[in-house]
Amino acid sequence: MELVTPGIGLIFWMLLSFTLVLYILGKYAWKPILNALKEREDSIDEALKSADKAREEMKKLQADNEIIIKEAQVEREKMLKEAREMKANIIDHAKEEASVEADKLIEKARMSIRNEKNAAIEELKKQVAVLSVEIAEKILREKLSLDKEQQELIGKYVDEVNLN
Amino acid sequence: MTLSQRVFFLFLLAINFGTVVNRKKTRISIIASILFLLLFFLLPAFSQPLSEGNPGDSKHQTVKEKFDPESFIFGHVLDEYEWHIFTYKNFLCTIPLPVILYSKDQGLQVFLSSKLHHGHKSYHGFSIAEEGPYKDKIIETHPDGTISRPVDLSITKVVVAILFSVFLLLIVFLSIAKRYRENPKSAPHGFQNVLEPVILFVRDEVAVPAIGKDKYEKYMPFLLTVFFFILLNNLLGLIPIPPAGANVTGNIAVPMIMALFVLVIVLVSATGYYWKEIFNAPGVPWWLKLPIPLLPLIEFMGLFIRPFVLMIRLFANIIAGHIVALGFFALIFIFGEMKAVAGYGVSVLTIFFTVFLTLLEILVAFIQAYVFTLLSALYFGMAREEGHH
Secondary structure, eight states: OGGGSOOHHHHHHHHHHHHHHHHHHIIIIIHHHHHHHHHHHHHHHHHHHHHHHHHHHHHHHHHHHHHHHHHHHHHHHHHHHHHHHHHHHHHHHHHHHHHHHHHHHHHHHHHHHHHHHHHHHHHHHHHHHHHHHHHHHHHHHHHSSOHHHHHHHHHHHHHHHHHO | OOHHHHHHHHHHHHHHHHHHHOSTTHHHHHHHHHHHHHHHHTOGGGEEESSTTOGGGHHHHHSOOOOOHHHHHHHHHSOOSSEEEEEETTEEEEEOOEEEEEETTTEEEEEEGGGSOTTTOOBTTEEEOSSSTTTTSEEEEOTTSOEEOOEEOOOOHHHHHHHHHHHHHHHHHHHHHHHHHHOTTSOOOTHHHHHHHHHHHIIIIIIHHHHOTTTGGGGHHHHHHHHHHHHHHHHHTTOOSTTSOOOOTTSTHHHHHHHHHHHHHHHHHOOHHHHHHHHSOTTSOGGGTSSSOHHHHHHHHHHHHHHHHHHHHHHHHHHHHHHHHHHHHHHHHHHHHHOHHHHHHHHHHHHHHHHHHHHHHHHHHHHHHHHHHHHHHHHHHHHTOOOOO
């Protein structure tokens, strides 16, 4: 029976020491320990989360980079294409212009040649007229006595002149 | 109990413990335990001649005392006024402990238990009863011959063991708390490594599932204190060397106080829903409640039965282990009394049994600490329930 009969003294001392140890440990041990454990868990959680976030951002950045690189490539291609087209255009244009210019020059040259020729012909005609007049003068002076012969001669010359 | 019984008993327990602590170092442990025992032999300060001033008691010494298994077992399991270490013929080696008494006649009395020898001496009218309803307790004999029991607040063996375990708990956890406070984010070191998983276990496997994630924090100090107090005292109870070795958690007063704490916490934190569940449980046929309040009565009794069972479970488990272990040791002496050879023969068997038993007791020490904590947490969780939404 003594086994299951708690002694007053033991109850008293147990109550006292258990209350004391509960109070002291509760205030000075469990609180800081649990707080520290929680803090540590939180900080580890945070670190993991931020690492995840960083990884995600890294992936995003890489994806962005790829997009940018692709865009740049497309841009380059476009630019190259444009440049090539432009080059071809410029060359074509230049060729056309050059040929037009050449044609013009040739035309001009032709024109001037014609003009020169006409002028030369005019000049020649004039000279011929002058010459023929002079010749006629000379002939007239020399053979004005022989009428018939003279007229024939004149006629002949004039014809010849007209033919030319 | 004779010296040889004592030594043999302590020696066996020491071997068991050494085996359990570290199998590789068993031999070292045995040697260490023997040395430790020798130390106690050589402690004259605690020793006192038994026969001094007791001439009328001489027949006690001349007649060979017969081994009494009941007093052997219960002498170890029950509380004592002094810490008995061993007896060698006329030599009683004990650590005297303070006796604190309050009686109506004499007021407060404080003296060492060495002033009171078991049934032989009285001091200021106080003596230890040999028989009667107050057997083994201090009684006061009044001048008119009547006997009464004074208010007895003595620092007994179990009280010393409680104080020792409290001291250990404070030292260990305050020093660890210091580390946590100084650098909370660093990895645990040394002894922290051992205790942190246990603390986390109590938090994550006991408190959080039983009470709930948002309400458990308030109960953590109690649960942790109870868990470590029970565990430490259970384990200390297995070590046969003072100041360990007292039967603390197997003394009904100790689990009683802890169970009372549980009851008080449950009553304080009980919600309206909890009381409604007790007195007017929803979803129960009215005839269980109305003419005779059968169910409310049962539920109300359950409020007190739960902590009571908590107390009995811990007490019975621990004391049963102690009694069985002591029973095995008693076998040695019973057979030894018949014939010395028989005693030695049985002792071999006993060693095997007690090694197994000590292992079992270590398991029980953990299980009981866990069960007490878990059930307390469940009761707190029930008390805090807000109803099903």
